[in-house]
Amino acid sequence: MISGDGRPDPYQAFQRGRLAVDQHMSKVLQAEDMWAEETATDILLTEAFPDVRYWKFTKRQESAVGADWLWWWIDTTGTSFGLLTQAKILKRRGTGWHVDFGYRRRKTEPAQIDKLLVSSMTFSVPAAHVLYCGTPAYRAGLACGLTHHDGANCRDRERAGVSIVPSIIPHYLMPRVRDNVAVEAFHWSLPLEDVADPGRSQPPLPPLAAVHPDIAEFMRRPQLGARRVAKTMLEAVHSIRMGQFSAALSEDADDGVEDAVFTHLPSDRGHFGVPYLAHVLGGLRHRPPAYVQDLLAGRTPPTWVTDAVAGIVVIHDPEPAIQHLATPAGDGRMHPQRHLAVVHSDDREQLPPAAVARSNSG
C-alpha cells in the first residue's frame, strides 16, 4: 500500500514483494520443483505495485528468458538512478551451487552477462543481477568460504531470498573462482529491500586515489534518495577493489552522459575490466531520461528502448523530503533510528533488529 500520507514506500513495497516471492519459492520447493525467473519477477513487481510502477513491453515478452528490465529510482528532487537488471536463480547442484551468469543460447553467441553489460552501456547505467535465492532452509548447505566480519554467515540472511549484485562482480569472479562464482556473488549481493531501506547504515567508502572532490564527498558521507541507492550499489564493488593489488588510477574517464550528476569520473578499472566508478555512478542523473518521462506522461517510449528491454520499473523514492533529519551530527554519520522513526512510523518495530543493521556480510 501507499503509505498513509500518500507517498510511495519502496522499502515496504520490496519487502512485500520479497515475502511473496519467498512464499512462492517455499511452495515450489515443497513440490520438488524449481522456480523460474519470469514468474518470480512477476510476483515481485505485482506485489510491489502500486508503490513501485512497471511497464512491460510486448516485443520482448516472447523471448523473455533472462529478459532485462530497466529500473529507474527517482527521488523528490528529480535526481534519478538507473540500473539494467537481469534475473537469475541460485540453483543447488549436488553439494554445489550454480547461477547461470554465462548462459548462451548458442555456442557462437556471447555469454548473457557480456550482452547485459554491453546493453547497460547503451543506456549508460550499471548492470545488476537480481538473484532469486530460495529460503534459508534451501541455502542451509551454502558455505561461501569468505570472511563474515559480523560473525553471521551470509546464507542465513533472512531477507536474501531476493538479492541484488552489480553484474561487474560476477563478471570479475567468473574467470577467477569458477565453481565458486554463485556463492561468492551471493555473498556480495544485498537483499533488494535493504537497497530500498532509507535507514540502512552506510559505510564510508574512502576513495583509493585522488578523485573529484564531489565524488570523494559522495563516497565518504551518507546519502539520500537516488544518490543513496547509487552509493549502495558501489559498496561491494569498492570492497572488492580494496582487495585488488593494483595501483588506482586517478585520471578521468571519458564521459558525456546527458544530465549526469558526476562528470570527471575516474578511469580506474582495478581488475573489473571496466572503469567501475564511471560504470556505477554513470547511472546517476539530475533528472530521469526522456523515455522515462514519456512513460510517466502516458506516452510510449521510442523503439530503441522498447525493443531492448522487457520493461521498465519506476521507483519513486520519497526520502529527500525529510533531508533535515539526515544532517550529520558531529560524527558525520546518519542516525538511522531517529531517521526511521519518522520514515516508517510504527511498522518498523515488527522487524527484527537485524533488519536495521548492515546486512551485507563482507
Ligand SMILES: [Zn+2]
Ligand atoms: Zn558469505
